[in-house]
Amino acid sequence: MSIKTTTWTAFAIAAMLTSPVRTQAQEEGDNISREIFIYCPDDRAGLHAAYLDFEGNWQEIGQLCASDYGQWGAEKRMYHPNMVRASDGTWRAVWQLNDHTPCFAAAYSPDLITWRPQDYPRMTTKNCLRPIVFEGDDGTFDIFYASGDEKRYVNASKDFRTFTEDTPSTISDLAWGGDTVLIGGKRHGGQIFDVTQGELISLLAHHEILRRDGDMSAERMGDDTERYKDLKKATATLTVRPGEKKAISDKLIGIFFEDISYAADGGLYAELIQNRDFEYSSRDRKEWSATTAWQSSQPIQIETSDPLSANNPHYAVLESEPISNEGWDGIIDSDPGQCFAFSFFVRNIDCAKKKWLVQLVKNGEVLAQSKLTTQGAGWKKYETVLDTRLPKQRAKITGQDCVLRLVPLKKGKVAVDMVSLFPQETFHGRKNGLRKDLAQVIADLQPKFVRFPGGCMSHGQGLDNIYHWNHTVGPLEERKPDFNIWNYHQTRGLGFYEYFQFCEDIGAEPLPVLAAGVPCQNSAADKDGYGGQQGGIPMADMPAYCEEILNMIEWANGDPATSRWAKMRADAGHPAPFGLKYVGIGNEDIISTVFEERYGMICKAIKEKYPDIIVCGTVGPFHNPSADYIEGWDYAKKHRDIIDMVDEHYYESTGWFINHQDYYDDYDRTAPKVYLGEYAASTSAKRSNVETALSEAIHLCNVERNGDVVAMTSYAPLLAKDKHHNWNPDLIYFSNTEVRTTPSYETQRLFSVYSGDRYVTSQVTADEWIGHRIVASMVEDSKTGRRYLKVVNALPVELTLHLDGLSLPQGTSYEGFSGQPGDQQVTCGKGTTPEGDLTLPPYTLRVYDLGN
Numbered sequence: 012m013s014i015k016t017t018t019w020t021a022f023a024i025a026a027m028l029t030s031p032v033r034t035q036a037q038e039e040g041d042n043i044s045r046e047i048f049i050y051c052p053d054d055r056a057g058l059h060a061a062y063l064d065f066e067g068n069w070q071e072i073g074q075l076c077a078s079d080y081g082q083w084g085a086e087k088r089m090y091h092p093n094m095v096r097a098s099d100g101t102w103r104a105v106w107q108l109n110d111h112t113p114c115f116a117a118a119y120s121p122d123l124i125t126w127r128p129q130d131y132p133r134m135t136t137k138n139c140l141r142p143i144v145f146e147g148d149d150g151t152f153d154i155f156y157a158s159g160d161e162k163r164y165v166n167a168s169k170d171f172r173t174f175t176e177d178t179p180s181t182i183s184d185l186a187w188g189g190d191t192v193l194i195g196g197k198r199h200g201g202q203i204f205d206v207t208q209g210e211l212i213s214l215l216a217h218h219e220i221l222r223r224d225g226d227m228s229a230e231r232m233g234d235d236t237e238r239y240k241d242l243k244k245a246t247a248t249l250t251v252r253p254g255e256k257k258a259i260s261d262k263l264i265g266i267f268f269e270d271i272s273y274a275a276d277g278g279l280y281a282e283l284i285q286n287r288d289f290e291y292s293s294r295d296r297k298e299w300s301a302t303t304a305w306q307s308s309q310p311i312q313i314e315t316s317d318p319l320s321a322n323n324p325h326y327a328v329l330e331s332e333p334i335s336n337e338g339w340d341g342i343i344d345s346d347p348g349q350c351f352a353f354s355f356f357v358r359n360i361d362c363a364k365k366k367w368l369v370q371l372v373k374n375g376e377v378l379a380q381s382k383l384t385t386q387g388a389g390w391k392k393y394e395t396v397l398d399t400r401l402p403k404q405r406a407k408i409t410g411q412d413c414v415l416r417l418v419p420l421k422k423g424k425v426a427v428d429m430v431s432l433f434p435q436e437t438f439h440g441r442k443n444g445l446r447k448d449l450a451q452v453i454a455d456l457q458p459k460f461v462r463f464p465g466g467c468m469s470h471g472q473g474l475d476n477i478y479h480w481n482h483t484v485g486p487l488e489e490r491k492p493d494f495n496i497w498n499y500h501q502t503r504g505l506g507f508y509e510y511f512q513f514c515e516d517i518g519a520e521p522l523p524v525l526a527a528g529v530p531c532q533n534s535a536a537d538k539d540g541y542g543g544q545q546g547g548i549p550m551a552d553m554p555a556y557c558e559e560i561l562n563m564i565e566w567a568n569g570d571p572a573t574s575r576w577a578k579m580r581a582d583a584g585h586p587a588p589f590g591l592k593y594v595g596i597g598n599e600d601i602i603s604t605v606f607e608e609r610y611g612m613i614c615k616a617i618k619e620k621y622p623d624i625i626v627c628g629t630v631g632p633f634h635n636p637s638a639d640y641i642e643g644w645d646y647a648k649k650h651r652d653i654i655d656m657v658d659e660h661y662y663e664s665t666g667w668f669i670n671h672q673d674y675y676d677d678y679d680r681t682a683p684k685v686y687l688g689e690y691a692a693s694t695s696a697k698r699s700n701v702e703t704a705l706s707e708a709i710h711l712c713n714v715e716r717n718g719d720v721v722a723m724t725s726y727a728p729l730l731a732k733d734k735h736h737n738w739n740p741d742l743i744y745f746s747n748t749e750v751r752t753t754p755s756y757e758t759q760r761l762f763s764v765y766s767g768d769r770y771v772t773s774q775v776t777a778d779e780w781i782g783h784r785i786v787a788s789m790v791e792d793s794k795t796g797r798r799y800l801k802v803v804n805a806l807p808v809e810l811t812l813h814l815d816g817l818s819l820p821q822g823t824s825y826e827g828f829s830g831q832p833g834d835q836q837v838t839c840g841k842g843t844t845p846e847g848d849l850t851l852p853p854y855t856l857r858v859y860d861l862g863n
């Protein structure tokens with residue numbers, strides 16, 4: 012070879028990057044052997060590769076894959092990776108995860124570029140140390156590992172998906188070999204393999220593409236002063252072909268509701284008492300107990316015998332000492348000047364009758380009070396109203412420090428549970444309803460669907476925390492509270508009935524998402540030390556789990572005269588079916604073998620019984636080219652008979668959204684549809700601002716253009732309560748008294764309010780360096796004939812947009828916002844156009860209502 016490798020390789024890579032077919036360099040490279048070294052630089056760095064250059068130095072290539080086992084923080088580690096190249100050229104890897112887990116990691120790659128999601132086969136031993144893998148003569152794989160003083164053996168199938176039970180082994184220590192090389196001055200242990208020059212080029216080219224993609228995704232509007240310092244004004248042409256239209260989804264904008272950051276309990280769910288059922292515990296949060304949020308001058312006695320419900324076993328025993336509840340950062344009405352509905356359950360223990368004062372108290376002053384008498388045997392519900400409508404009280408009730416005080420007036424022990432205080436006015440006047448102001452801001456988005464109850468909350472923190480819809484319906488005292496994966500408590504007061512009712516109230520389709528028989532892959536270890544998906548719901552229990560999901564559909568849509576589930580719905584106050592059309596199965600799960608077995612079973616069960624239900628599957632937590640995305644899509648395409656749509660998730664930088672405008676352009680139009688169920692753009696500020704909102708608007712223009720393949724989208728997360736953020740950015744921030752929308756909210760609202768079901772072909776032409784910052788989309792609503800043109804100017808200068816194929820009469824109305832990239836608040840304004848070209852101020856989103 013006369014040319015130096017680095018130059019030669021760079022040339023070959025450049026050719027590959029620009030050519031869709033195998034290059035001559037690759038073809039020729041098939042006959043040249045090269046060495047690569049596979050290693051793990053440290054336990055959190057994942058599997059890396061380096062190659063030996065022609066000067067005899069090892070050069071880093073990049074990360075091949077990372078460990079996906081268990082909790083973020085404590086786990087996701089890789090120790091002692093070991094690989095084998097199978098006789099067909101494909102690769103198998105195993106590694107140790109920690110020193111206390113009954114599994115190791117098993118990974119498969121056809122080419123070291125794409126990786127199938129990892130499996131963590133369960134072993135009988137408590138730990139699985141330093142696993143090694145060899146290919147057997149029959150094409151299966153022999154895996155050995157150490158556990159204490161013992162060595163164990165496991166056989167893995169050719170496809171590396173089925174693993175036998177481990178047995179003792181007498182394999183020699185010499186089997187644990189390895190190589191050491193120097194990379195960048197540091198010595199690493201690993202393994203050297205021979206590959207062809209062509210394979211090495213492909214690997215290098217792949218990493219070069221990733222690097223370039225990373226560079227593009229780093230573009231920030233915050234750097235525009237430098238990037239566009241020579242740009243004084245921008246001009247572009249929008250060419251519209253009004254006759255060229257295609258049908259697109261009429262449900263593109265919906266919402267994703269999850270009880271994260273106190274979105275439900277303490278948030279949208281209007282209950283004002285915190286820990287009303289005395290069910291808080293250290294499972295919710297280390298320092299919590301059954302008396303959290305309650306105060307008394309004496310220790311509060313908590314009992315569990317003869318409870319109100321087995322699902323709600325704890326209650327307080329009171330005698331003469333008052334107790335107070337602090338609510339959620341104080342008891343406070345977001346809509347001052349109304350009455351509060353109080354209720355509680357009481358069982359007299361050693362007295363026939365008891366008198367009570369129920370008070371709303373601020374700094375010792377009673378603002379409202381009501382008297383009650385409880386009497387008789389057994390648990391009974393008592394209700395009263397606290398009236399705070401007197402002007403004197405109204406003024407005082409705006410602070411953060413109101414508490415609810417229960418004052419038992421006579422001696423004698425009583426059991427108290429389910430202490431509740433609601434504003435009498437809730438959204439749409441629903442009992443057990445939603446906070447009016449917050450629900451209204453959501454309703455103003457005019458979402459076409461609501462996904463609930465999560466997110467990670469759907470699949471839960473470990474098998475025991477999977478969200479079971481049937482634990483969330485029926486009388487409140489019978490519902491089964493649980494800890495919330497986001498480190499607080501779920502009362503389930505906002506349960507499936509309330510979610511469906513909210514959907515009906517705002518005219519949105521319900522989209523319940525239920526776990527695919529596995530908990531969150533980031534779950535902590537169970538009592539046996541098995542973390543992540545914990546092996547999934549045992550297969551023997553899966554038929555019952557499938558039945559539970561079918562019962563949900565029956566509950567929502569069935570006939571109360573023939574179905575006991577539908578009768579529950581009718582008994583709760585909704586005899587008419589809810590008309591459920593969509594069911595989501597799985598939430599950004601790792602698409603492991605354990606997952607696929609259960610997922611397929613559930614989707615099949617739904618389709619067999621309810622062929623008209625649209626089943627939405629999942630393709631992991633990241634976009635292309637992540638392992639879960641590739642495997643999830645592959646699975647969905649092979650199982651089109653049971654999967655109609657898949658849920659994609661990606662939280663990305665603004666630069667990623669700006670530079671991936673063709674993301675959906677090449678999607679297979681015959682494949683299952685896309686539900687972009689979770690996405691948001693972010694900058695280092697981790698708050699929605701004009702930059703994120705415009706990047707999302709750019710993405711939504713591209714989604715509209717691909718509205719024949721993307722059926723639904725929902726920004727995530729929706730809500731976050733001040734001082735309780737689990738996640739940032741969010742669409743709407745709130746406190747007890749305030750609701751603050753964000754620039755991203757305005758983007759969602761504008762795309763939702765001005766939506767259509769036909770896409771009209773249009774194209775922006777501009778100089779290359781500014782073209783990706785000027786984006787437009789035109790849609791038509793076939794029912795009304797109205798057409799809407801959305802234009803994003805994500806440049807720091809005014810944009811003049813010439814129109815070709817479209818003329819806007821003077822006075823055409825528009826709505827939109829402008830600002831500086833870092834602005835976290837915008838005001839959406841309305842206006843009308845002058846005659847001629849469109850002009851848009853810097854950093855602007857506008858929607859023009861073109862009428863019909």
Ligand code: AHR
Pocket residue numbers: 269271465466467468598599632689727728738
């Ligand atoms: O939207 C917040 C979280 O992000 C969701 O619970 C989860 O699905 C994703 O990781």
